[in-house]
Amino acid sequence: MTGLFITFEGGDGTGKSTQSELLGEWFTNQGREVVFTREPGGTDLGLELREIVLHSRNHIAPRAEALLYAADRAHNIKTVVRPALARGAVVIQDRYLDSSVAYQGAGRVLDPVEVRNLSLWATEGLLPDFTVVLDLAPAVGRERLDAANKRFDRLESEALEFHTRVRDSYLELAAAEPARFIVVDATLDRDVIRDAILARLNER
Numbered sequence: 412m413t414g415l416f417i418t419f420e421g422g423d424g425t426g427k428s429t430q431s432e433l434l435g436e437w438f439t440n441q442g443r444e445v446v447f448t449r450e451p452g453g454t455d456l457g458l459e460l461r462e463i464v465l466h467s468r469n470h471i472a473p474r475a476e477a478l479l480y481a482a483d484r485a486h487n488i489k490t491v492v493r494p495a496l497a498r499g500a501v502v503i504q505d506r507y508l509d510s511s512v513a514y515q516g517a518g519r520v521l522d523p524v525e526v527r528n529l530s531l532w533a534t535e536g537l538l539p540d541f542t543v544v545l546d547l548a549p550a551v552g553r554e555r556l557d558a559a560n561k562r563f564d565r566l567e568s569e570a571l572e573f574h575t576r577v578r579d580s581y582l583e584l585a586a587a588e589p590a591r592f593i594v595v596d597a598t599l600d601r602d603v604i605r606d607a608i609l610a611r612l613n614e615r
């Protein structure tokens with residue numbers, strides 16, 4: 412059995428974790444080994460890096476931020492994702508290199524091609540088989556986070572214009588690689604979203 416690498420992308424408050432769980436359940440019911448991971452923070456080292464990149468009180472220069480995410484990614488891919496794929500598992504990951512292109516590229520205004528290449532170097536060129544973008548207007552995402560009373564991290568605290576650039580970047584990435592991406596309206600009912608994702612996966 413060959414491994415499958417599926418990533419979830421989208422703004423904050425779009426329901427990525429709920430959909431990851433639903434998809435994981437489906438694969439488990441098919442008898443597949445499912446490995447959940449996330450970036451930043453899918454490993455012990457990653458949790459330390461996550462604390463820095465999301466909660467440091469110090470200013471972090473945009474390129475340093477990009478490198479911190481890339482460091483987390485390099486370690487997660489090498490120690491968690493590649494071994495799981497080699498065993499034939501389905502890896503379902505919350506955020507991957509498209510997050511860096513959207514947040515550090517479009518959000519922080521670094522060159523998106525350089526940011527992508529940094530991640531490709533970090534991961535020895537690993538691309539997902541399938542990427543789900545849960546698309547949501549940033550203002551709605553913010554309302555959801557407010558309602559959940561969540562502590563805002565360094566990125567979530569950015570202005571709506573930042574998050575609008577992030578959203579637009581995801582839509583551009585999806586349009587450029589239609590075979591890898593599926594974009595789903597995150598305001599739809601959770602079961603409707605799940606069915607849309609499964610239908611697309613089955614097509615493939």
Ligand code: TMP
Pocket residue numbers: 423449450451465480506507508510511512514515564566567
């Ligand atoms: P989350 O794990 O709660 O989604 O938070 C991770 C935050 O980090 C989120 O605001 C998006 C941001 N992020 C980047 O800016 N670049 C990246 O490469 C990744 C993986 C996440």
